[in-house]
Amino acid sequence: MEKLTVDADGKITIPPEVIQKRGLHPGDELSLVESAEGLLVYQGGVDDKTSAWWNSLDQEQRLLAETDARRYESLSEHDRDAIWNEDADSIEAEAERDEIDLPTK
Amino acid sequence: MRLALSRPPTILQVEAANSYAYIATITNRLYITEQTSNILKRRTPTFAAPILADTRPLKKARYLRRWARRLTEFGFSSEDAIVLAYGSFGLDVESETVGVDAIITTDIRLADRYKQRNPEINNRFNDMITNLPEAYRQIRLPQVLTTATILTFV
Numbered sequence: 001m002e003k004l005t006v007d008a009d010g011k012i013t014i015p016p017e018v019i020q021k022r023g024l025h026p027g028d029e030l031s032l033v034e035s036a037e038g039l040l041v042y043q044g045g046v047d048d049k050t051s052a053w054w055n056s057l058d059q060e061q062r063l064l065a066e067t068d069a070r071r072y073e074s075l076s077e078h079d080r081d082a083i084w085n086e087d088a089d090s091i092e093a094e095a096e097r098d099e100i101d102l103p104t105k
Numbered sequence: 106m107r108l109a110l111s112r113p114p115t116i117l118q119v120e121a122a123n124s125y126a127y128i129a130t131i132t133n134r135l136y137i138t139e140q141t142s143n144i145l146k147r148r149t150p151t152f153a154a155p156i157l158a159d160t161r162p163l164k165k166a167r168y169l170r171r172w173a174r175r176l177t178e179f180g181f182s183s184e185d186a187i188v189l190a191y192g193s194f195g196l197d198v199e200s201e202t203v204g205v206d207a208i209i210t211t212d213i214r215l216a217d218r219y220k221q222r223n224p225e226i227n228n229r230f231n232d233m234i235t236n237l238p239e240a241y242r243q244i245r246l247p248q249v250l251t252t253a254t255i256l257t258f259v
Contacts, residue, residue, distance in 0.1 A: 001257055031116055040253055042119050046108060049126040053155050054108055061151050065109040068149040072106055086147070087140050089165075091173040091183045099167040102240040103201050 106152070121211055124255035128209065135160045136205055138191050163195030166203055168237060175229055179222045185215055192247030193230070207248040209255060219249040 004012040014024070022043055024030075031042040046054070057065065072080070089095070107114050114122065129135060137145075142162035145153040169190045176186035192208045210216055219226070223246075230246055 001259065033116060040120075040256065042116055044113055044119075046114060047119070047122045047126050049129065050108065050114075050122050057151065062109065064149065065151045068152065069106040069109040073110070084144065087143050088184065089138075089140055089170075089187045091170050091177065091187060093170065093174075096167075096170050099165045099169055100196065101167050102196065102203060104240050 117211055120252045120256065123259075124209060124252040127255060127259050129159060134197075134200075134205075136163045136191075136195060136197065137161075138163060138188060138195070139165065161197060161199065163191050163205075164198055165191070166194040166196040166241075168233075168241065169194035172230070172233060175233060176226070178229075179226055180218060181215070185212075189219070189247075189249070192249075193244050204244055205247050207250050209250055209252060211252050213251055213253075216249045216251045216254075 002015055002018060004014070006012055018024075024043070029044065031044070033040045033042060054062075075083075107118065137156070137160045139162050142157070142160075145157055170187075172194055173183065173186040173190035176189050177183055181189060188208065191205075193204045195205060196203050227246060234241055234244055
């Protein structure tokens, strides 16, 4: 984590090693987000892990991914929520039958 | 999904993906709930396989739901309460370990509520596990951290 100092004009200077490491160039746009943790600076683009996954896909897999993404995008908010609420766990006592005992040591 | 459509990720997605990538470098104990695992298994393998390969599903140990019901008394929704309860009563069958060190969420309000009510939650939790069989006395409460907090560790 880097510590930055705000100058009298409200500007901050990003250390040159971070500029180099992140491949930033003059004119590049960064997003400043106010969150509970403070101000966060985001660089656009895709993280290395996601890039590595995408680059590992062949043409056919990318096409399948694109088709599925388009299908998902065409769903209504209600239908998307339904997907993520499939098999939602009940917290009621009647549902406790699938709970398992901890192994005794 | 956005990548497949040649669109840049949203800021929330950048935050989540970067914190996930960081966490994956510091631990090989990444868990998801059974529900998430089941949902992912029904999705296109192209998207789901990398996450399923990195993570293990937790099983519900006895008393998970009882603790979830207690948590709803602190204002958590039943969906959030189940996830929080997995943090204590989620069982990794393979390693026979129970609970997790931290639950990572993009939900700032959930993390705030958990932090603010933590002394009361802690008391309620201790009251409950004191009355459980011996094997459950080792169980602990997890931390709840936001993805933004994780990025401050990088």
